[in-house]
Amino acid sequence: ETGVTQSPTHLIKTRGQQVTLRCSSQSGHNTVSWYQQALGQGPQFIFQYYREEENGRGNFPPRFSGLQFPNYSSELNVNALELDDSALYLCASSFDELNYGYTFGSGTRLTVV
Amino acid sequence: AQSVTQLDSQVPVFEEAPVELRCNYSSSVSVYLFWYVQYPNQGLQLLLKYLSGSTLVESINGFEAEFNKSQTSFHLRKPSVHISDTAEYFCAVSDPRGSTLGRLYFGRGTQLTVWP
Numbered sequence: 001e002t003g004v005t006q007s008p009t010h011l012i013k014t015r016g017q018q019v020t021l022r023c024s025s026q027s028g029h030n031t032v033s034w035y036q037q038a039l040g041q042g043p044q045f046i047f048q049y050y051r052e053e054e055n056g057r058g059n060f061p062p063r064f065s066g067l068q069f070p071n072y073s074s075e076l077n078v079n080a081l082e083l084d085d086s087a088l089y090l091c092a093s094s095f096d097e098l099n100y101g102y103t104f105g106s107g108t109r110l111t112v113v
Numbered sequence: 114a115q116s117v118t119q120l121d122s123q124v125p126v127f128e129e130a131p132v133e134l135r136c137n138y139s140s141s142v143s144v145y146l147f148w149y150v151q152y153p154n155q156g157l158q159l160l161l162k163y164l165s166g167s168t169l170v171e172s173i174n175g176f177e178a179e180f181n182k183s184q185t186s187f188h189l190r191k192p193s194v195h196i197s198d199t200a201e202y203f204c205a206v207s208d209p210r211g212s213t214l215g216r217l218y219f220g221r222g223t224q225l226t227v228w229p
Binding site: 004006031033035040041042043044045048050055056058090092094101102103104105106107 | 149155156157158162205215216217218221222
């Protein structure tokens with residue numbers, strides 16, 4: 001058991017729709033990061049939250065947004081879905097923002113048709 | 114920004130043979146280094162990490178990696194592989210400074226396939 005739970009595991013959406021992916025981290029994990037893993041690629045950093053504030057963002061457009069809640073859960077929202085958004089989305093959490101080794105969830109497989 | 118190069122996209126080996134998965138990163142400044150393993154339809158699991166201290170780090174299942182600062186490498190090795198080691202392996206680097214604090218930069222992965 002990883003201690004990080006993501007839902008749903010699989011999702012199919014239509015181009016132009018909006019989607020919300022959820023992540024539940026281990027208690028005490030103040031840092032949560034989201035990664036996008038396209039087929040055959042390594043994960044790409046989307047953004048990071050520390051104590052409910054965004055404190056780092058990768059090269060993703062503003063239609064990718066997030067929230068972190070006091071109960072160690074978080075959300076990734078993607079608006080105006082595009083076909084290229086099809087990927088495995090991974091949530092990762094850590095006790096602190098220095099990252100001494102994230103704990104990753106199993107991911108949500110998003111397919112945009 | 115950091116970049117990570119995994120030199121082999123696929124590594125096929127026979128069971129009980131030794132294996133080396135190669136990883137090079139771009140920066141010569143202090144970094145944290147990681148190897149993650151991903152089994153089919155699963156997320157990433159931390160295999161081992163280098164933060165500081167001894168340049169040779171080991172995992173509980175027989176893998177080891179050596180940090181080589183002069184060559185900016187962090188190659189993963191195992192003297193004798195098992196079929197259960199078949200998985201995708203990702204090398205990652207983190208820069209523990211400034212605006213990129215905590216961010217992981219991943220390589221494209223190496224698929225290790227162990228044959229009986």
